Amino acid sequence: MKADALRGHLDSLILAVVEKQPLHGYAIIEALSVRSGGELDLPTGTIYPALRRLEKAGYLDSSWSEVGGRKRRTYELSPAGRSALAAHRQEWRTFSQVVSGVLGEA
């Protein structure tokens, strides 16, 4: 999968993956890999800055915990993040219809 195809969609994916349950960064990467059938394998250098960006934007809340001697920063969806996710879903629907329509052979 091309690197920059994700541009502008990664945020949606992250928000979607923490929707049902809060997860820490490493687990988010794994969850995305599983949910995409192995297509997505995001490097840590991509996901951690993205998480910070989303928290700064008010879409995620984070809290530290320690499991088995390892520190985890767990992120969960804020109310603002929840509505942002809904908006992103709508945008994705439009976007994918537009691209499929232009490409033809949808």
Place this chain on the structure above:
Amino acid sequence: MKADALRGHLDSLILAVVEKQPLHGYAIIEALSVRSGGELDLPTGTIYPALRRLEKAGYLDSSWSEVGGRKRRTYELSPAGRSALAAHRQEWRTFSQVVSGVLGEA
């Protein structure tokens, strides 16, 4: 529509739009607008560099003509561009399935 949502997909759209008939830059912008139901309205500063990029990559061939005193540079799909388009279509199919799958509510 978000600006950078197109990232990495614009090339596919351009190739698709000149597939059936050669078009010049300005007409490509209009064709994309029509085909997308008005969702896409790409600025010239986006499309012209993209066309040059695609020609340099060997996916488009261009030729100059003059219509009503105005010079037009018409682009048409090369054989390499045709197979690139096919590959892009396949990639789009995978990509859109992955995103839809992760977002849920597919």
Place this chain on the structure above:
DNA sequence: GGCTTTCATGTAGACAGCCTACACAGCCCG
């Protein structure tokens, strides 16, 4: 006891692609 792998977080800098803003020019319409 040492070595590698896995888990876990994070920063720095490079790169690419789309954007805004600008520039030029001829035609047409009011």
Place this chain on the structure above:
DNA sequence: CGGGCTGTGTAGGCTGTCTACATGAAAGCC
């Protein structure tokens, strides 16, 4: 005769993803 449409193009900026690097503790293996 001014503004809008057609038509092509460049310069510079922004931003998000990437690669590469840095740190550290636990677990498993030989």
